[in-house]
Amino acid sequence: MAQWLRFEQDGQTKFGTLQGGTISIHSGDMFSNPADTGETAELADVRILMPCIPSKMVCLWNNFRALTAKMDGEIPEEPLFFLKAPSSYLGPNETIRRPKSYDGPVVYEGEIGIVIARRCCEVAEADIADYIFGYTCINDVTAAKIISRDKTFAQWTRAKSYDTFGVFGPVIATGIDPMTLTIRTVLNGDERQNYPVSDMTFPPRKLVSLLSHDMTLMPGDIIACGTSVGIGSMKEPENSIDIIIEGIGALSNKFVQ
Numbered sequence: 682m683a684q685w686l687r688f689e690q691d692g693q694t695k696f697g698t699l700q701g702g703t704i705s706i707h708s709g710d711m712f713s714n715p716a717d718t719g720e721t722a723e724l725a726d727v728r729i730l731m732p733c734i735p736s737k738m739v740c741l742w743n744n745f746r747a748l749t750a751k752m753d754g755e756i757p758e759e760p761l762f763f764l765k766a767p768s769s770y771l772g773p774n775e776t777i778r779r780p781k782s783y784d785g786p787v788v789y790e791g792e793i794g795i796v797i798a799r800r801c802c803e804v805a806e807a808d809i810a811d812y813i814f815g816y817t818c819i820n821d822v823t824a825a826k827i828i829s830r831d832k833t834f835a836q837w838t839r840a841k842s843y844d845t846f847g848v849f850g851p852v853i854a855t856g857i858d859p860m861t862l863t864i865r866t867v868l869n870g871d872e873r874q875n876y877p878v879s880d881m882t883f884p885p886r887k888l889v890s891l892l893s894h895d896m897t898l899m900p901g902d903i904i905a906c907g908t909s910v911g912i913g914s915m916k917e918p919e920n921s922i923d924i925i926i927e928g929i930g931a932l933s934n935k936f937v938q
Contacts, residue, residue: 682856684930685711685815688727698725699852712798712814712900720935731772732817732853733796739843739892742820744882744907751910760883760891763837765821765905769847774849775868775937776894777822777922780843785826787916787936791866791874791924792819794903795885801898806873806890812898813889815855816862818924818932819905820848825914854929865925866911881906884887 684699696715697706704725707715711733742761743749749756771777779787798814827840841847859878866874878884883891888904898904915922920936 682854682928684852684854685732686732686850686852687711688722689715689730690722690727694730697722707728729773729851731770732742732850733772733903735767735901735903736792736899737767738847738903738905739763739771739896740765740905741883741888741907742837744888745876745880745909746882747876747880748909749882756882760888762892763841765847766838766842767847769842769844770815771845772847773851773932773934773936775845775848775934776853777820777845777848779936779938780824783824783827783843785824786916788823788825788912788914789866789868789873789922789936790819790821790823790908790912791864792821792905792908793817793857793862793864793878793926793929794819794849794905795889797889797898797900797902797904799900801889801893804890804893806887809886809890809893812893813885814871814900815853815927816857816859816885816929817849817853817903818851818926818929819903820922820924820934821848821905821908821931822848822936844910848932848934849905850930852930857928858929862926862928864909865923867923867925868923869887869917873913874909876909876911878906880909
């Protein structure tokens with residue numbers, strides 16, 4: 682197991698693996714034979730960045746059975762998904778902001794994210810393990826009022842792609858079994874979500890395989906696996922929001938109205 686992260690030190694962007702409070706700095710490409718330089722940095726002395734820069738973030742809808750049951754919905758026969766714009770990406774400890782053009786509820790959605798290891802196109806589920814690099818924490822922030830505002834067109838991408846709405850990090854954890862994990866969301870100190878990854882309709886390997894038959898996935902791309910019960914809006918003038926997955930870490934941000 683390893684925890685990979687990107688960080689800024691003395692004005693330079695670097696990456697490495699985290700153990701305790703110490704980062705082992707690597708060189709090269711995180712997704713293609715990175716080399717340990719032998720140098721280290723203390724976590725307390727650097728600024729943590731997004732752990733990778735995806736070409737796209739693929740986000741799942743209706744992928745957890747408990748939420749489907751709560752909404753009296755039907756289990757989908759195939760993955761239902763949308764994309765978030767790269768301009769929406771935000772790293773840990775940064776501020777999520779309400780769009781100036783939107784006055785409705787802004788919703789948190791705690792999720793687990795799959796990070797792709799290498800170019801993945803039409804790969805069978807039995808062969809997919811080598812295409813998954815690891816897992817990260819996601820906050821799929823949503824301008825909920827936008828989605829159904831136009832009766833002729835569900836505006837998923839618009840509602841999800843405002844600047845600062847694609848939040849992920851702080852690390853990418855490798856060598857873990859995601860099906861044993863639990864996702865927690867804590868808003869202003871109160872736990873709002875606590876649900877198992879094992880309730881997922883399309884588990885990670887099957888999901889990556891199916892998506893790879895729809896589009897080519899590239900190294901560093903992220904698949905946000907969808908959320909479960911407990912989603913809600915961030916109502917205070919300033920909110921603290923934490924997505925916590927033991928074995929991966931805690932994605933912490935502020936939301937400012």
